[in-house]
Amino acid sequence: MPIIKAIDLAYVRVRVPDLDKAEAFLKDFGLQRSARTDKALYMRGSCAEHHIHVAELGPPKFLAMAFVAASEDDLHKLAKQPGASGVETIDEPGGGRRVRLKDPDGNTVEVVHGIERVQPIAHARHPLNDAIDGLRRAGTLARHEKGPSKVLRLGHGVLVSPDMPPMLSWYRETLGLLMSDEVLAPDGQLVLAFNRLDRGPEYVDHHVFLLQPGPKPGLNHIAFEVQDLDDLMLGHEHMVARGGDKVWGIGRHVYGAQIFDYWMDPFDFMYEHWTDTDRMNADFRGVTDGTIASANGPWGDQVPERFFTHSHE
Numbered sequence: 533m534p535i536i537k538a539i540d541l542a543y544v545r546v547r548v549p550d551l552d553k554a555e556a557f558l559k560d561f562g563l564q565r566s567a568r569t570d571k572a573l574y575m576r577g578s579c580a581e582h583h584i585h586v587a588e589l590g591p592p593k594f595l596a597m598a599f600v601a602a603s604e605d606d607l608h609k610l611a612k613q614p615g616a617s618g619v620e621t622i623d624e625p626g627g628g629r630r631v632r633l634k635d636p637d638g639n640t641v642e643v644v645h646g647i648e649r650v651q652p653i654a655h656a657r658h659p660l661n662d663a664i665d666g667l668r669r670a671g672t673l674a675r676h677e678k679g680p681s682k683v684l685r686l687g688h689g690v691l692v693s694p695d696m697p698p699m700l701s702w703y704r705e706t707l708g709l710l711m712s713d714e715v716l717a718p719d720g721q722l723v724l725a726f727n728r729l730d731r732g733p734e735y736v737d738h739h740v741f742l743l744q745p746g747p748k749p750g751l752n753h754i755a756f757e758v759q760d761l762d763d764l765m766l767g768h769e770h771m772v773a774r775g776g777d778k779v780w781g782i783g784r785h786v787y788g789a790q791i792f793d794y795w796m797d798p799f800d801f802m803y804e805h806w807t808d809t810d811r812m813n814a815d816f817r818g819v820t821d822g823t824i825a826s827a828n829g830p831w832g833d834q835v836p837e838r839f840f841t842h843s844h845e
């Protein structure tokens with residue numbers, strides 16, 4: 533049995549040298565300001581989470597990924613683990629309680645509970661009248677507005693590790709993550725390990741945490757769910773118009789099957805927009821796949837070298 537079963541990914545915490553620049557990028561990417569202090573910026577999506585991205589002021593650095601615990605009891609269980617902090621009160625907008633841990637690569641992992649919720653933001657939506665379901669928006673006119681994507685929520689985080697097996701064991705044994713897909717190279721080496729939350733019978737995203745190999749530990753990318761395909765396309769055009777640094781997309785993934793779009797921010801942090809993922813529950817056994825050639829999806833741009841090699845310390 534794992535120590536706890538995390539119920540969600542809460543936020544990513546990074547450090548950046550310019551909060552104005554960070555806020556401008558994240559607004560163009562479809563997030564909204566939740567709070568800002570002299571030292572940090574807290575950005576939200578349109579769902580009820582107080583923040584899904586924290587940027588602290590200072591030299592660029594990946595600081596932590598944060599997961600959500602189901603109860604404060606779970607925080608106390610984690611606080612007993614070797615090297616864990618005690619259960620702390622979070623001295624930040626949104627409040628809540630937290631335990632800080634280190635994974636085997638030395639990355640800080642925060643586990644939080646009780647952060648304030650905020651009023652969700654509703655957006656106009658135009659469902660597809662496709663050939664099979666041709667009346668989803670019967671009687672209405674679809675008038676799409678140009679602008680940034682509507683980021684709804686944080687979906688997953690991706691870390692790079694020089695030693696994957698202890699990292700995977702740690703995340704699965706500490707936070708209860710379950711294996712969804714593992715991809716092997718022709719020599720049998722594990723090259724992609726996709727993990728999802730264990731919420732029992734409830735269906736969750738195909739992956740909340742992906743681990744891939746690389747010479748130095750760090751953050752590869754952070755991924756946000758946007759409203760739908762139109763919203764992803766509108767956001768892509770908005771980023772092009774803003775002179776953004778496109779990394780990879782638009783295409784559809786094999787593993788998780790999301791439609792994706794990847795961009796680099798001014799501080800070399802990589803972010804993804806996605807929509808339409810596979811969703812599995814705890815009954816799914818996971819798949820091991822030996823066909824790494826399928827890293828490129830069924831359609832869309834070929835994967836660029838810098839996507840695979842990216843790791844932000």
Ligand SMILES: [Fe+2]
Pocket residue numbers: 688690753755804
């Ligand atoms: Fe991703």
